[in-house]
Amino acid sequence: MSQKEIFIDPITRIEGHLALRALVDTATRKPSDVWVFATMFRGFEVFLRGRPPEDAIHITSRICGVCGASHTNASMHAVDMAYGVAPEPLGVVLRNMAFAMTDALYDHPLILNMLGGPDYSELIVKKLTPSVWDDAQKTDAPHRDIHGFAKISDIMSALNPVSGKIWQLTMKYSRIAREAGVLIYGRHSHPSTVVPGGITTDLTNAEYLLVGYTYRLTKLTAWAKFLYAVWQDLVWFYEERHGYRDQGLTYKKHNMVSGGLFDDPEAYSSLDGSPEDFYKNVDQAASKRGIKPGAFVNGELVTKSYKEINLSIMEHVERAFYEDWKGAMPIYTEKDPEGNPLLWGKYDVAYHPWNKTTIPKPTARDWNGKYNWAAHVRFVWKDGTITPFEVGPIARLTVTAYQPNNYGSGNGVLKVTLPRSGGADDLPASVVDEMDLEWRAPPYSTTLQRVLARAFNVVVDVASAWDNVVKAVELVRNGRVKTSRPWTAPSRRTFGVGFTEAPRGTVRHWVVQEGGKIVNYQIHAPTTGNVSPKDKWGMSPFEQSVANTIVTEEVSPDQWEGVDFVRAIRSFDPCIACAVHLQVGENKIIKKMIVR
Template sequence: MSVREVFIDPITRIEGHLALRALVDTTTRKPSEVWVYATMFRGFEVFLRGRPPEDAIHITSRICGVCGASHANASMHAVDMAYGVVPEPLGVVLRNMAFAMTDPLYDHPLILNMLGGPDYSELIVKKLTPRVWADAERTDAPHRDIHGFSKISDIMRALNPIEGKIWQLTVKYQRIAREGGVLIYGRHSHPSTIIPGGISTDLTNAEYLLIGYTYRLTKLTAWAKFLYAIWQDITWFYEEYENYKDQGLTYRRHNMVSGGVFDDPEVYSSLGETPEDIYKNIDKAASKRTIKPGAFVNGELVTKSYKEINLSIMEQVDRSFYEDWAGKFPLYTDKDPEGNPLLWGKQDPAYHPWNKITIPKPGARDWNGKYNWAATVRFVWKDGTVVPFEVGPIARLTVTAYQPNDFGSGNGVLKVTLPRSGGADDLPASVVEEMTLEWKAPQYSTTLQRVLARAFNVVVDVADAWHNVLRAVELVRSGKTKTSRPWVAPSRRTFGVGFTEAPRGTVRHWVIQEGGKIVNYQIHAPTTGNVSPKDKWGMSPFEQSVANSVITEEVPPEKWEGLDFVRAIRSFDPCIACAVHIQVGNIKTIKKMIVR
């Protein structure tokens, strides 16, 4: 057997800090061993200690220049809880409206068409898989009456970077989304108006704000219909090939977590007036979110509870460049605010994020030991089961689809009707019409199904934005224009946990405060768990997806570029700046292959 050692560094097209090493059998074209790892450390959890919790909202948004509002919102929810304060209903609505624009409706098309899309463009497909390109030139696009591209090859040509039509449209429409969010947030990507217990947006001219937002939303509604039709056709075309349908498979049985997003204004605004009240009632509020919280373990939806997800998150550093803190520091707590044991008493509560101490410990990379700047994140269930888990659009849509929701009965299908929309002067006339779109939760998470779920997530986010616009109009017309309630930092020690959904998956923030000062703070970006290193419980999603990919490039092994591997990882929309929160050695770009 001939083995080829493949290094790809960087993998992402946006900010790097992510690398891959794989040992590939040149006969089967499949990896026998895989390492995917983060190459950077950032110390947000360290320098937040001692600061006022409200500062964390604005500091943590700097974790990422794309989804800064996602971190700000997770921090916002954690601080709401720790301070015991929640917004007025209009404050909740404005939070929902702003977030829908600045992160999901901006970032999803960006990764689909500009960061991941080139992997399916004419330039790449024709070069590395010429037979696929030839088929694309012969194949009619099933949804050509919606998106206007006659052949699959026409879509691929439109995905060419810079000069392709889809690429160029994405530049325009991501700007429109950011404009809509900035009307409320004040700026992007680091919102200036988010505060504990509300939002500080000036509503002296509420009509102007709502008209400006709605004008942009009508354009994005047409854009959502256009995008979903395109990626339905790309997915369908590739799944016709046997070697592509299961590319990038993560787990045969779902291991997935969603934190949920888009709060119900009446329910969230009535959670209570103390940290304990908010924690006690948080499941009621979370269950009313448009995108639902929940967790799959080995194919079973084991919980829909925000609190139970919190109790189940474990983080360890056996294979990461950090020092183990367990036993070296007193526990902050071994129970949640209701007295439930952290990690269900099956694992050491020191490894729950409320108790984690971030202690970086740089060292030489050891493929059999420490090799990753991301920690190992696992889900611990009540029966003692411990699993790696996936987050992202496919996870949150699957979790939502299997419980009653605004778009379905819980049978695994989501159906969304988007209204008639104007302003699509550079899109086909067909996308102006009212349209009902459907997504069925797949049996497995694969490269193509993750991409398709992201495209449908745009549809869901547009629908929720419309729901919140209409709710805002009702509140303003009825004179309910207050958005916020004042906060006072409790003098005693209190705890907060904030879950939301960034475009790339669940964001989780934990805060402990005392007297208005942060005692401890921990952050899980979506990529933290997705890229975390392998351990005795298995491989995390990135490594699993590469391990289940076969090289389809129609070139000799010495010319492989790892297209299928990067497609698998890019389908998650990886962001390593978010995931690891010091570059060791010289910065360099590596793409090498060594025959053994």
């Protein structure tokens, strides 16, 4: 067997600092082994210890310069629980409205069109797969009456960086989304108005805020219709005409988790009380989220419970650059606040995030040993099953689609009606009209289905924003304009867990506090689990997706650039990256700027 090594470091246009090594059989064009790994340590969990929990809400937003509000919100939920405080209903609505804009409707289009989009642009397709480009020039776009591009090649040209129409429109509409969110958050990407039990947004002129927000939402409604039509056509073209249907497959049976998003104002507000009561009743509130919490294990939706997901998350460091803390650090709790054993008693409780301690231990990279700065994140179920799992738009939509929700009966189909919208002067007139849009959960997650799910997620987020605008107007009209409740830190030890959904997937924060000081804090960004190293329970989604990708480049193996592999990776969670790799040694620093 002749092998070709493809080594890409860094992978650009992606959140975080990632690299990829693949050994590819040149005859089958498929990898025989894969490593995808994080190359940077940051240490937020370390320097949060000893600080007031409310500080974590603002410090953890600095984890990301794009979706900082996702970490703000996960931390906010964790601290709400640890303090036993919840906002007034209008505070919940304002939290939902702001997040829908500054993270969801700002970030999803940016990921689709500016970060992942160039992989399907004329510049890349014409260079690496010229036969695909030739076919695109001949193929009518099925939804051309909606998005206005006559041929598939016209869409590809519009995705060219800087000069392409879609690229340019993304700049404009992402700015509009940020403007709407900043009306509530005060700034982007690090919200300044979020506090335990509420939000400090000035509502002296609530009408101005709601009008300004709604004006921008009407524009984004037209934009969502346009985007979904564009990506429906690109996915159709690659799947139906060019054999890309199974590229980037993760698991043939779903292993997925969603933390849920968009709290119901009355249900979440009712959680106000003691930390223990907050935890006891959180499932009732979480079940009413617009996007649902839940977990699939080996193809079965085993739980819809926020609390059961918390009990099931395990993290270890066998092949990651950290010291195992078991036996060296304290166990803060063996059970949740209701007395249920962590990890269902099926695995050592030391490896639940409430008990995990981050102890970095950099060593030389070993492909058969430690090679990754991301730890192993696994799902431990009641029956003893332990498995890697996937998070992201396709996971949260699939989890939502298989239970009753605002957009479906639980049969695997989501249907959204977006209202008539104005202000689409730079979009086709057709997107102004009311439109019914549909998404069907696919049987498994692939590169293109992950992209299509992200496009439909924009549709769902617009619909959720409208739902919350209506609720805000009703609350203000009825004089219910309070947003926050006072909070104090319990002197006893209490625990909090916060789940939310970043554009890239489930964000999970855990806090242990005592007397207003953080005793322990743990963070799972979406990428933490998606890029975690392989172990005896299997490959992470990133590595699995590359392992199930075939090279389609129409050049000799010595010229392969790995475009199919980075398409698979970027379909999960690309974001702005600095694309700088530092290698330190012999008193010199080498900086590599690579664009792929």
